[in-house]
Amino acid sequence: MRATRHTTRDCPGLERIEQFVTRGETDGDVRDHIASCTSCTEQVEMVRENNDLFTDVLRLTERGLTGGVGETATAPPPDLAAHGYEIVETISTGGQGVVYRAVQTATRRQVAVKMLHRSALASERRRRRFEGEIEMVAALRHPNIVTVYDSGALEDGRHFLVMELIDGSSLSGSAPLQRPGGARGVVALIAKVTDAVCAAHQRGIIHRDLKPSNVLLDRDGEPHVVDFGVAKATGARAMLEATQSGEFLGTIAWAAPEQVSGDPAQIDTRTDVYALGMLLYACLTGQRPYPCDGSVTDVIRAITEGEPRPPSSINPKVGGELETIVLKALAKDPARRYQSAGALHKDLHHYLAGEPIDAKRDSALYVIRKTLRRHLIPTVFSAVILLLILGAAIGAMALYRDARLEAEKANTIRVFLEDTFASVEPVAGGHDVTLRETLDEAVHWVDVALSGRPEIDASVRITIGNSYRALGLFADADRQLESALGTYRRVRGDRHPDVAAALNAMGLLRSDQGRHADAERLLREGLDIRRSAYGQESLVVSSSLMNLGRLTQLTGDLNEAADLYRQSYAIRSRALGESHPDSAMSLYRLAEIQEQRGELGAAARTHRRVLDTRRERLHPGHPDLARSQLALGTLLLRQGEAVDAERVLRDGSGSAESFGWRRLEVESLRGECLAALGRYDDAEAVLLACYASLRDDRSPAGDATRVTARRLANLYESMGRAEDAAAWRLLAADAAPSIVP
Amino acid sequence: MLEKTTTAMLQGLTDPDNDVVWREFDARFRPVIERFVRRMGLSEADASDVTQDTLIKFLHAYRAGRYDKQRGRLSSWIIKIARNCACDLLRASAAQGARRGASAFVEVPGENQLELIWREECRDALLEAALARLRAETRTEEQTIRIFEMLAVDGLSVQRVSQETGATPNDVYLAKHRCLKRLRAIVSDMSIAYELE
Known part of the structure; x- marks a missing residue:
């Protein structure tokens, strides 16, 4: 159609043009005319631009800065008769507008009417967006979403929404923790809200402003989400405007990190997931995850950086799984949240059904x-x-x-x-x-x-590595200890005592693996670091000396080993006293060396010293005490001093059943002593009791069991009972054919 | 009357004897600063004091040569001064309040928000100045400006204005748009002064 310039008489008046612009309302003739008339098209354009400025002027006057009148709760309610509604009373007033109870004239149906402040839709573009959004929201039908029936604009440009009336209170005004069912009741409630949000998401509608005051509870306690689409239409400006009325803090406290960061492009359905997490948190604890009593800057910082307080720290009834769900929904990074309201809904249901939740899979x-x-x-x-x-x-x-x-x-x-x-x-x-x-x-x-916490990581890895080593899982141990050593070297520097601890653990592992040269290198480096860090007299140094001594003892360098043990004993006896168990351990190793060197007299003397110390300081069931008894008893028996040996083994042994397998080893050795002394009946009784206990015991005492069987065979041989001897020899062989002599 | 650009005004400010420029500067920014600090939670009386403080501090600092255009817009600099003045006062009164048992926190929006608030306040100050000039200019058309103010300031509907003035609704719309068209021109003429362009 060719545009023509009509005479003024043909053109609709400014009144019709204004109606066309503000409400799109006009008959087909006027619309066709405007489309074909250059003058009118220009007029429409002018009216649009003028009206945008006019909204600014209105906002200015509403703020009272030029002495104009504003909309207040006490202002008379608007006249909606022309739109088919009668206002009954004011229900509430908020940042975006005033909500009234109204009656639809034609049906006498009670409805809620929300009058938006003029400033809420401050531009033509925003109004159009609002209308588009509301059209979509009106198509939403969900038992937990407040249905929008109608919307429109007053002559003065103010917009209103006509909605389903929910008689009850909002979530912010209720005490959700007092709901029947406690935490489960809360979860069931929020699950319904989540389902509603999910339904809206499926239609492409993001709420953006979910907070307790936007969840209404009817008389039966059923939740109904209100104000879908309103936040998008009114935009962030409303938030800023609210600063003035002191509502800003209240609003912003519920905002997601991506909302306060001021980049609207980042807002998506996961923003609502965060808000649902906030609702769940608030309902479970009665508090917000972050302190919200500081300045706006503080609150924003808490939202973007602060770690939420674990809900269980406020309400101990919140279990670990529920806490995981809440905290996952509240993740700062949208990518780490539930990726949809549906996923959150699923986990809430898993929780309610007592099934494993996905969040922690x-x-x-x-x-x-x-x-x-x-x-x-x-x-x-x-x-x-x-x-x-x-x-x-x-x-x-x-x-x-x-x-x-x-x-x-x-x-x-x-x-x-x-x-x-x-x-x-x-x-x-x-x-x-x-x-x-x-x-x-x-x-x-x-x-x-x-x-991200390397020191803790390395420290725990050393513990785990040591545990693997104790289980003989050397490859696993290797990985953990190598990692710990590398980490410590990187964050602490090569000469740090933590590095020495890792070197030490690593050295012991290499030693267990039979890689003695590597082990020695590692242990010596560790010792060296500890000496320079803690000084010669440090107990930590004495531990290193012991480890190194053990290694050299294994490799057969007995002089070096003895020297290391002596140094260790010197440090320990000075620092802790001669009778301290640690000092005793150094001495015990020294006695082993003496024994290995064939200095049996000296070894026996040293072992006796150790045993006396241990008897004094350790409780009767302590394995170190048993070790000393075994070592000294065996030595004395080898020297033909069976009486002495038997006494050493008997003293303080108490009842064999009450102690572990080491005590049984001691008893078994005492049986051998008794046999050597010719007390065959006593020996038989002791050894049979020992064997029975060792067979029952699930502890790693295979050697002791076999040795006891062998002792019984020897005993029966000495007693001339060849058949019994042969049978026991078979039992000993059965247990471990390769070891039986 | 053409608005002096901020740059032109700043040049005049260096001259301690040039009272005219200072008064002009004061007239332009005082309302903005006043509203700006009120948005930070100050009472009317406090806002007036803080605004006075801010302007004086600004002038002294400016004359001492501490404003470097390379390092930021003039508005950012004024925002900083105003923010500091407001914070001092808020802190002092918060401390006083704390002694009486009230909350001692000082609530100040972040830098980005302050910029945003500043722009909004500039826009409002500009609009207000523009409205004042519109009134002055349109004095000859008493009825036109009266209709416009009934719509814009008193918030009356077109019907109501039509009833009160006896003008037809179409005339009411005519008056409204005539004023708005003029107002737009004034606003665009003045915006440069507030660094809003």
Whole structure:
């Protein structure tokens, strides 16, 4: 159609043009005319631009700066008769507008009418966006979404929404924790809200402003989400405007990190996931995850940087799984949140149904705990061992000089332990989880949880590496210790005592692997670092000396070993006293060297000294005491001093059943002594009792069992009972054919 | 009357005897600063004091040669001064409040928000100045400006204005758009002064 310039008489008046611009309302003739008339098209353009400025003027006057009138709660309600509604009363006033209870004239149906402030839709563009958005929202039908029936604009340009009326209160005004069902009741409630949000997302509508006041509860306690689409239409400006009325803080406290960062492009459905996490948090704890009583800047910093307080620290009834769900929804980085409201909804349902949640599927911690929970009885042993290992790690950290770091380390491990073991509940059945698996999980946990905290990472890896080494899993140990050593060298420098600790652990591993030269190099470097860091007289140095001594003892350099043990003993006896168990251990090793050198008299004297010390300082069941008894008893027996040997072995041994397998070894040796003394009946009784106990005992006492069987065979031979002797020899052979003489 | 650009005004400010330029500067920025600090939570009386403080500090610093155009816009510099003055006062009163048992936190929006608030306040100050000039210019058309003010300032509907003045609705719209067209021209003429271009 060719545009023509009409005479003024043909053109619609400014009134019609204004109506055309503000409400798109006009008959077909006028629309066609405008489209074909240059003058009118120019007029429309002018009216549009003028009106944008006019909204600014209105906003200015509403703010009272030029003495104009504003919209207030006390202002008379608008007249909606022309639109078919009668206002009954004011329900609430808020940042965006005033909500009234109204009646639809034609149907007498009660509805809620929300009058938006003029400033809420301050430009033509925003109005158009609002209208588009509301059209989509009006198509939403969900039992937990407040239905929008109608929308429109008053003559003065103010927009309104007609909605389903919910009689009740909003979530912010209720006490959700008092809901029936406690935490589960809250989860069930938020699950419904989440489902509603999910339904909106599926239609491409993001709420952007989910907060307790936007969740209405009807008389039955059912939630209804309100104000879909409004935040998008009114935009961020409304937030800023609210600064004036003091609402800014209230609004911003619910905002997601990407919302306060001021980049609207980053806002997507995951912004609502965050808000749902906030709702869940608030309902479970009655608080917000961050302190919100500071300045706006503080609040924004808390939202973008602060770690949320764990909900369980406020409400102990919030369990670990629920906490995981909440914290995952609240992740700062949208990529680490649930990727949709649907995923969150699923996990909330898993939680309610008592099923495993998805949030933790991949976490080592979760797997350990779940496994432990399911198979507690067989795993309680592993669990206790792991507890001890990590507990020891905490204890070891007392040595760290950096108190703050130490506290952090201890805390990290404590959290791990608590997380892992606190919620273990006995459930029968299932397969056994070995200590190895438990350690593997611990490694996984370290990989996941300790990245970015190298000192703690290395410290825990040393503990785990040592545990692998103790299990003979050298390759696994190697990986952990190499990693710890590398980390310490990198963050601490080559000469730091932490490096020495790692070198030490590594050296012991190499020694166990039979790589003695490597072991010696590592242990000497560790010793050297410790000497320069702590001084010659340090107890840590004495430990290094002991390790190095053990290695040289193994490789046969007995003079060097004796020298190292002596140095260690000197340090320990000066620092701790001669009768201290640690001093005794140095002396014990020295006695071993003397024995190896064939200095049996000297060895016996040294062993006796050690034994006396240990009797004095250790409780009767201590394995070191048994070790000393065994060493001295064996030595004396070899020297033909069976009476003396028997006395050494008997003294303080108490009842054999009450102690571990080392005590049984002592008893078994005493049986041999008795046999040597010709007290065959006593010997038989002692050895048979020992053998029975050792067979029952599941501890790694295979050697002791075989040795006892052999002693019985020898005894029966001495007694002339050849058949019995042959039978016992077979039993000894059965146990370990290669070892039996 | 053409608005002096901020740059032209700044040149005049260096001359301690040039009272005219200073008064012009004061007239332009005082309302902006005043509203700006009110948005930071100050009472009317406090805002007036802080604004006075800010302007004086600005003038002294400017004359001492401490404004470097390379390092940022004039507005950013004024924002900083105003923010500091406001914070001093807020802190002092918060401390006083704390002694009485009230909250002692000082609430100040972040830098980006302050810039945004400043721009909004500049826009409003500009609009207000423009409205004042519109009134002055349109005095001859008493009825036109009266209709416009009834719509814009009193917030009355077209029907209501039509009833009160006896003008037809179409005339009301005519008056509204005539004023708005003129107002747009004034705003565009003045914007440069507020660094809003």
